[in-house]
Amino acid sequence: MDERNITDNTKMIMKAKGVSIRALAEQIAMSSVSLSKMLNNKVSIKTSTLIKISQALQVPLENLFVETPRLYQVRFRTQKVMSAREKAQRGQILRDSALWMRDYTLLESVTNENLSSILTSHAFPSEPKEAAGKLRKVLKLSETGAICDAFSALVEQCGVKLRLYPFGLKKSFGLSIGIQDGGPAIVVNNDPEVSVERQIFTIVHEIGHLIMHHDSFQFDEPLSTEKEEADADLFAGTFLLPDEALSYQWKEKGALSFVDRVLAIKLLYKVSYKVVLSRYKQLFEPKFNIYAKFASDYAKEYNHDLKNHYEPFSLERPVAIESRFPSLVKKAYLDEDISFSRVQQILGLDIEQARELVWSWKEL
Incomplete structure (x- = not known):
């Protein structure tokens, strides 16, 4: 067995989980000095020790042995300043995503069931709203219809491989993988604090990247430009809540208060309240501070603030399922x-x- 590969895997998992050598040594009843020597390849590691390590780190034993794969076409936006642990977590997410893609490719090969992707078989405009409209037409969706009741089927219809995965990394919601690495594929953060609405938006946001920015997927340049992120946001918002839909629903629900109109549209289209507000601002009042008004009015009407990523009337069931x-x-x-x-x-x-x-x- 390749001990250097094993020790590299072990150290990466330890960093991602925030486990020190001393803490792991205590869990497996070994001295810190002995464990340190093993992890630095100064002495050999016994199989019995590896079993104890895998149990202590709560990972399958196989995860310590696998060759560390690499993704070459990936977009993964993270914070510019990251701690050593956050960098390790990011590395672990990319590593696990690469393993998942390898397994997915194997399964498609042995079952002879390959997805064909409309993202690569159709030409899409570069302008976000036009691209979103084109995708809805390709998927044969109406101009005003909500799409999330059959969301996982739509993702599959796009030919996109989807994985829900707990990142354990703040302010990172998803990543997309290009054709070269077996994609198009999307990995979405489903940590408990990430709402289903946010997960849905992230999936469409990453589809936007796959459509509009497929030529700029680079592992060594993980930070997307602000314009590309804004374009992907606009693509996602327009796809989930088209102009015609918002215009019609806003007038249709005119008898409701401002807050209740937003919430009614949010529930109908299964998007976050922020998507409704963003689309309203884009369509009707670009200079209006609609977020502050909604937060103030919501607090008055519902006696609750919107801090800590609170999502009013959040979806309880996972609409986007990796089936x-x-x-x-x-x-x-x-x-x-x-x-x-x-x-x-x-x-x-x-x-x-x-x-x-x-x-x-x-x-x-």
Whole structure:
């Protein structure tokens, strides 16, 4: 076994989880000095020690052995100033995303079920609102209809691979992966504090990048330009809540208060209140400080502030579900293209969870 690869993986996982050598040494009943020597490749690591390390770090043992893959076409916007731990978390997210893409490519190959992407088979305008309108037409959506009831199906129809993954990283909501690395694919942060509305917006935001900025995916330049981010935001807002839809609904709900009109449209289109406010500002009153007015009026009407990313009447169920990947694992296993241990590794399950899952497959 490649011990340097093992120690690199272990140290990356430790950094991402904020686990020190001393803390890990205590958990596996080993001296800090001995563990440090192992992690710096000065002495060999026993298999029994690796098992203890994987259990202490709460990761599958296989994660310590895998060759560290790399993504070459990825957009992952993060804060410009990051701590060592945040950088390690970012690295872990990219590493896990690369492993996921590798497994996804394998599953598509053995099951002979490949997605065709309309993002690459159609020509889209570079202007965000026009591109959003073109995508709705390609998907045969009406000019005013809400799209989120069948959102996961629409993502699949776009030919985009989707993964929901807890980033554990503040102010980072998603990343997109280009064709060269097996995409188009999107990984979305589904940490508990990230609302479903935010996840939906992030998915469409990243689709905007895949459509409009596909030539500027570079691993070594992870920070998108402000213009590209603004374009992707406008694309997402327009796709989810088109001009015609907002204009019609705003007039239709004219009898309601300002706050209740915003909330009614938010609930109908399954977007965040900020998307409604942003689209209103773009369409009707660009210079009006609509966010301050909404926050003030909402506090008066509902006796609650909007601090700490509070989302009024937030969606409770995950609308955007990554259903295709698990179904490919199931098909590959039942067709005997992958082993039980591979199922366990790909889905990150312990042996009992994996046994229960494959048993349920066989019972159907």
